[in-house]
Amino acid sequence: MKFDMPIIKTDENNIQVQFGAGDILIGSGMMGDYEQGLVTLVQQESKPIGxxxxxxxxxxxxxxxPVSLIFQNVESLDVLIERLQKTRKYMTGELDIKSEIE
Known part of the structure; x- marks a missing residue:
């Protein structure tokens, strides 16, 4: 699936973010009185990834x-990191997703 825009809102009001072309700026920071962690996704001119x-x-x-991930505690951030690491293992073939769902 290829998108013309890296961040789109579907007709079903879902947000889809297509990574891989260097056109998404991933920011990090804190919110409020520095009590919540923040990761942001914003469209940018294409640059080398990273x-x-x-x-x-x-x-x-x-x-x-357009897209903000707000973390109220470190544990919720850890879960996202773990899922991203698992997705990486699926993509590299280190884990087989089909064997996990059977």
Missing amino acids: TYVKHENPFVEMEAI
Whole structure:
């Protein structure tokens, strides 16, 4: 599946984010009174994957962020990290997803 835009809202109101072309800026930070962790996904001009972009203003209006992942505790962040690591193992063939669902 190929998208013209890396971040789209479907007709069913789902947000889909297509990674792999260097056109999504993945930001990290804190929210509120520095009590919540934050990961943001914003469309950008295509750059080499992993390019670090320093923001001149680290305080961004949340309305300008199409996708935000907000973590109220480290445990919830750990679960996301674990699922991403597992997905990586599926993609590299280290784990077989078919054998896990049978």
